[in-house]
Amino acid sequence: MSLPEGYLDYPARRHGMDHDRYDWSDMFARKPIAWPDGARIALSIVTHVQHFPLDMPAKPFKAPGALSMPYPDFRYFTNRDYGNRIGVFRILRLLAEKGLRTSFAVNGCIATRYPALLDAVAAGGHEVVAHGLDMGKVHHSGLSIDDENAIVAETLRLLRGATGQPVEGWLSPGRAQGFNTPELLARNGIRWNLDWANDDLPYRMRTKEGPLLAMPLAYETDDRVVANEYFQSEPEWVQQVKDRFDVLYRESAEYGGRVMSLPLHSWVSGMPYRVEYLREVLDHILGHDGVWTAPVGQIAAAADAQV
């Protein structure tokens, strides 16, 4: 086997990042962010609402949570769909009890498959974030620009049509993007995305078709990651989320506002035995002064002029 030509050449070895998407910056050296009413923490709860097609392709890769048994995979198709029938409503009920308005990242196909689900999300005062068309339609650089643009446009057409919301936020299935994805998002009226896991604060991205914000979304305290990739228990998830909040809260006293993001999945945290653990997390966070819970779009709007 031999190495490709130029394996010892480093064309992007220069000051800053090795691409033009965003600039490097030290999170602890930035101008402090001020949240409305002097809040220290913006609590960003993002519940994933997903459809995993029975015939989802394995190439070029499957989004996490994908069906994994031989076709036809009754097991995981229905387990994931549980989230859409029961789980999401259990989470909605808890959020309503707490009086919280949050974000739901919804696959576009849910608008036609389960319009009642979207109605319930909107009726609860929650924001709908575009989560791609379905979990089998991953974004990657093997897609032509036209094909990828068609997925973005169709997703937004469905979700905007069904909810009447502007839908300006995006979370890709599996948080996967191709080289062109940020341009296509900006072209289709997306103002912020949740795919990048490199910060605890919003930051500005560059696209050839206009500005885009990166909004933080925790990767390793995501309920699905902890349960299904790390195989850790619910009490262990609760402890890590509390510890994460405590450190961000402490830092906010010195460094300015922070975002505490809480990614949830309707088919994970919406299980009967898990939802009270979610309550424990919310009780801990909401028991602190200076916590502002808001849909991601409002947090993005508050940050936009400051970053």
Place this chain on the structure above:
Amino acid sequence: MGAEPMRSDLGLYDYLPWPGRPRITWPGGKKLAVWIAPNIEFYEYDPPNNPTRSPWGRPNPDVLQYSHRDYGNRAGWQRMMAAMDRAGFRGSVSLNVALCDHHPEIIRACADRGWEFFSHGIYNTRYVYNMTVDQEREIIRDAFDTVRKHTGQELAGWLSPALSNNLWTMDILAEAGIRYTCDMFHDDQPMPVKVRSGKLISMPYSLEMNDVIVYNSQKVTPRHYGEIIRRQFDQLYRESDDSGMVMCIPLHPYLVGQPHRIDAFAEAIDYIASHDGVWQATGREIAEAYHASGAYDAMTAAAARHAQGDR
């Protein structure tokens, strides 16, 4: 190259069982040398493929994994550094040397604290698999030059990029003047490495104390990582009554520097630092003490005697 048949053994060190070894003493009468090795890394957005190992699980750009690692250079490194400052640990940085070009601000903060830099290759997305000896020598030259230019330091240590190696790697590291390698996990004490020229030692690094193994492979919780570090320390500290041992904690700021992980780590290293018999050292200092105390020569002689059947 490549036509050489596979070997059944690395052939890089002699067997020398723990009991009966020459005694190691550390400077100032300290019992246990503890060093912390933050891997300050740069993973590329669009790296070339190596036929033996693909840098990313998804096609380029693997935005999720790329950005996860970038977290270390935007946010995690500051938390990690603050925890080490508080406990009085200087880092021995396992450095992807291209980071000197990308983020000299981070390099400056480390250098200002008197941290040591050792080489972890150019990028963590460039492996030495399928390189010729001369290509690998070029990586070593680049690393020496880059670290010297940005920090004034002369490289003493080496951890191969993403732990990728060739069978000749140790020979050409020693030939270039590298004093210690971190690529082998066979001992709790520094040990001579059998190389064609020079005096290379294998410095105890650790797979199992390494946060990337703990978090990404073993899926351990942050608080249990704190417990693992304390137990590793307690055991080695007791055993070092007889002869000096080495404990290493290899870190990655994108992992240990996460907000849900930093406190458990910080408390564990505070605990270590509270013991009088701990020598808070760097890799270079341990290597120097090993030679200066005669341990290198004594271990080499002991291994030779053992090989001749004198036990």
